[in-house]
Amino acid sequence: MLQKTRGIALSYIRYRESSIIARIYTEEFGLQSYLVNGVRSARSKNNKIALFQPLTLLDMVVYNKPDRDLHRLSEMKTSYPFQSLPFEVSKSTIALFVTEMLNKVLKEEASNPMMYRFLIDSVLFLEEAQTNYENFHLTFLLKLSFFLGFGPESSREFETQLRENSYPFLPDVEMETALNIMLRQKLGTLIKLSRAGRNELLDALVAYYQIHIDSIGEVKSLPVLREVLN
Structure with missing residues (x-):
């Protein structure tokens, strides 16, 4: 049965000579x-492989059968052509990291409208932002943790959970303030945080996710992200 849905491209692998298997977080499924x-x-027209680059927003017509792990796409087009995200190195590197984390933590094969809306709003913010997005990935991970069921209520709770799991996290006043702003304010809120502080918090957030989700393992895009944002 053909059904319409919107989606966010996460990744793909090559399949046979000319096809791919794409992982997509969809609004409906x-x-x-x-x-x-x-x-x-x-012979492929219009470079359709580009539709499956990280975080591309899609309108799709799909064959969806609940008893199958692999479905088919009938039609697809981008719902919001990007003008900056794939072309600006800092944004594309952040997108690569965010996509890797999403691939590791998203498991649910069921509609979650609130999660989908959060992801869409986050992608659109990163695409459209001209300033104040250097902390996007940090705020994104913090806010995403609530949708996954383990969001901290405050910087103190975040610190306590890390220490209880033998991670030596000792934030100064600047970092505690930054954490509380990220937890309570919207994406793009101006936050004072040094490069060293940003890197320290990034490592702490990845460790925090690893505490709550055993399957995360190594995050391969992390060294690239640090280098580009430094």
């Missing part, structure tokens, strides 16, 4: 995998 034929062929 949660996280799904789709077989997309012919997009890597030399």
Whole structure:
């Protein structure tokens, strides 16, 4: 049965000579995998493989069968052509990191409208922001943790959970203030945080996720993110 849904591209792997299997977080069905034929062929029109780059927003018509792990895409187009996110190195690197984390933590194959709305709003903010997005990935991870069920209520709770799991996190006043702003304010709120503080908090956030989700393992995009943002 053909159904319409919107989605956010997360990743893809090559399949046979000209196809891919794409992981997409959809509005109607949660996280799904789709077989997309012919997009890597030399005859493929309009460079459709670009539709599956990290965080691309999609309008899709899909064949969705609840008893299957792999579905098919009938039609797809971008719902919001990006003008900056894939082309600005800092934004594209942040997007790569965010996408890797989403691939590791999103498991639910069911509709979650609040989660989907949060992800859409976050992607649109990163695309449209001209300033004050250097802390985007930090605020994003903090806010995402609430949708995943382990969000801290305050910087003190965040610190306590890390210490209880043998992670040596000792934030100064600046970092505690930054954490509380990230927890309570919207994306793009001006936050005073040094580069060293940003890196320290990034490592702490990844450790915090690893405490709550055993399967995260190594985050390969982390060294690249640090280098680009420094």
